[in-house]
Amino acid sequence: MQNAKCKMQDAARGAAPGSLVRRSQAVRVALPAAALVAGIVLVLAPVALRNYAVAGQLAIVSSHGDLNFYIGNHAEANGTYKNIPGITPSVxxxxxxxxxxxGQALGRDVTDVEASEWFYSRARSWIREQPGAAAALFAKKIAFVFNATDIPLNESYAYYATDESRVLRLMFPGAWLLLPLGLAGIWLGRPREQGRPAAAWWSLALFVPVYGVSVAAFFVTGRYRLPLLVAACVFAPGAILAAWDRWRARAGRPLAAAAALVAVFAVLVHLDVGLDNGLGDWRAEMAVQHIEAGQDAEAAAALEGAVAVHRTPALVLFRTGQAYMRRGEAGKALPIFERALGIEPSRPEVRLAAGEALLALGRPGEAIPHLQAAAAAGVGEGSAGISLARALAESGRPGDALRMLSAAPAAERLAAPAQLAAGRLALDLGDPRIAEPFLGRAVALAGDNASAREAFALSLAMQGRRGEAIPHMEAACRLDPSSASARLNLAVLYAETGRPADARTMATEALRLRPDYQQARRLLDALGRQ
Structure with a gap:
């Protein structure tokens, strides 16, 4: 019995070291994993708790993530940020x-999490239904991630570094340098010996493809790609030091191989994949802002800078000319539009803008060809046809103008001011039948617009529909207490519908508002003789 007990103790003592070693190894493996999990929880817990406190939804990340996934994965996606119809581009x-x-798609109210899941499911459906297109788009986004161009989202770093900040100008190393050196440095700077250093190196190097794929899964911008440049800063010295060591050792072939590897990555990183760093767009925006601030000299300088680098300079010129038009200076806008047409003669929106500028300058005959081309192209959602009708009328062709108004394409999509302008033009040309639908839409779109109400009432009255016209004319008087014309027109309607006392009241009020209003005076005289 004693011998058996001793043997058991000896066996326990013999087994203890191996057991402890295994336990120690398990702890060494488990501790990093536990630290990783704890770090993830530490980062995500405040977000989840905040979402639960604010929205009552235990969402561990921002609900915008699935919208971003949809932005980067649908039929119209191009790999970068793109506005989604119906979604305001702001947080x-x-x-x-x-x-x-x-909610509209599902037919019920939804939570943030449900809305996010809906966008995610749409993206997944597209990927499932169009795997070839999705794979091609993903490959394109990978190329964007590892491209030298800094893709702007809200701000253009290229603009500030080039035009605004001398400090940023001195910080010239960027993706163009860090990516080729960093990618080459992963291989050139690797530890030659096996073991823990090599394992640590390749574990860190794994961040580059993993993070690149995580960005490409959504859409690519410079700021989302930025952590990759931090990693490139870590690995770039590997390429530099490897080249230096081979130079010192006079190792020609290894040095040439290292240089060739860097050169290959440099070529790949600098491939033109159709990206834009936003420099031209931001210079164009600054030109517009200078115009709005009345700084024309600064605007001209910014415009030339934008035209020099923008992929579509005609578009830059068009936007700048529009800024002058909004300022009411068609004379300054027209040469800019003409310059844009010199670059792209058939661009319909520029032809529309040039035609409207000529019209504003009192040159309707010259405006007609531009407006005809714009109307034929269907730009402006019908405004081209309205402007063309005005040009025809001012050129002494009222019949053609009315025909243009009656057949104006997409006229129902015009905004209220354009509807009102078209209706007034038809009234001036003596055709209330054509004027009525325009003015009716103007009232429907802007029922509190006194001018629209008055013009609509006139179109009805001119067709003999005085009973229908009176409520609209009364509304015009209520909406604009200072309108003498609305009161005179209402007085006429009252007089024509057998209400002379009301007519005298309105005519007197019109004369009070405009003491020199001869039409009101004549109406009062006529009413006095009755």
């Missing part, structure tokens, strides 16, 4: 518009 807009869009 506040996304919060409300995501729920509204998803």
């Amino acid at each position: 506040a807009g996304q919060i409300t518009d995501m729920r509204r869009a998803a």
